[in-house]
Amino acid sequence: MSLPMMAEPVENETATAATLSLPATWVGLHASHEAWIYATPDDRGRIDDSDLSILRSLAEIPAARWSSLCSAAGWTPLGAAAMSWCEGATLREVREAWETVEPLLTVDEITCRPARLLNPALLPETTTHGMRKLSSMVVAGDDNNLQISLQIAHHPAKLMVDLSKDILSGADPSLAEHIRYATELNAQA
Numbered sequence: 001m002s003l004p005m006m007a008e009p010v011e012n013e014t015a016t017a018a019t020l021s022l023p024a025t026w027v028g029l030h031a032s033h034e035a036w037i038y039a040t041p042d043d044r045g046r047i048d049d050s051d052l053s054i055l056r057s058l059a060e061i062p063a064a065r066w067s068s069l070c071s072a073a074g075w076t077p078l079g080a081a082a083m084s085w086c087e088g089a090t091l092r093e094v095r096e097a098w099e100t101v102e103p104l105l106t107v108d109e110i111t112c113r114p115a116r117l118l119n120p121a122l123l124p125e126t127t128t129h130g131m132r133k134l135s136s137m138v139v140a141g142d143d144n145n146l147q148i149s150l151q152i153a154h155h156p157a158k159l160m161v162d163l164s165k166d167i168l169s170g171a172d173p174s175l176a177e178h179i180r181y182a183t184e185l186n187a188q189a
Contacts, residue, residue, distance in 0.1 A: 022061065022069050025054060026079065033078055037110055048117075055085045055117060063089035067097065075100045077114040084119040091122050095147045104174040105149040107181045115153035123151055131160035134179065138163070145172040156182035 020028065029051060036047045058066065063086040070079040080097040083089050105111060124140030126132050132155070141148035152159060159182040161168070168179065 026069060026073055029054060029078055029082060033113065036113065051117060055082055058082060058085040059087060061086045063087060063093065070097065077102050081114040081117045084122045089122065092142065095144060095150065099146055103146060105146060105153055107177045112153040115150050118150065118154050123154060131158050133160050133162050135162045145175045149175050149178045152178040152182055156185050159186060
């Protein structure tokens with residue numbers, strides 16, 4: 001009995017969710033995340049570009065279908081971020097999926113990478129005069145610290161901290177860390 005020959009990969013062909021099964025897409029995204037952790041900055045950019053291409057191709061996959069896969073495989077922050085690109089997904093559903101495995105988002109580049117891969121079209125508009133307003137994120141964040149942290153971590157640059165120190169002093173420690181990180185990042189720019 002002979003085994004069928006595997007097709008040779010086409011040079012420069014980019015795999016997408018349309019050409020991969022959903023389980024293969026899930027596995028591929030998670031494998032590339034592991035590769036990203038150990039990659040050089042240039043290689044990280046290439047991995048991000050490749051992953052974003054795959055994520056964009058999820059637009060025609062119903063969110064409920066992706067959710068079923070992730071429920072069976074086990075939710076991860078990356079799986080939740082991928083759902084944000086699926087048809088019919090809501091930010092609340094993405095956040096609720098994320099909360100099942102990671103109720104707090106720590107400030108480090110590995111943990112925050114899935115937040116940077118969120119579909120920006122799903123995030124509320126919080127920009128005024130080129131600055132992302134924290135007060136708008138709080139209103140849009142459904143009073144949920146993780147959802148606000150996800151919005152900040154998605155793109156921490158140009159965050160305008162327009163809340164009083166009294167309000168900020170009562171912020172959840174994890175959320176306060178994201179605010180502090182974004183503030184420091186902006187001060188360096």
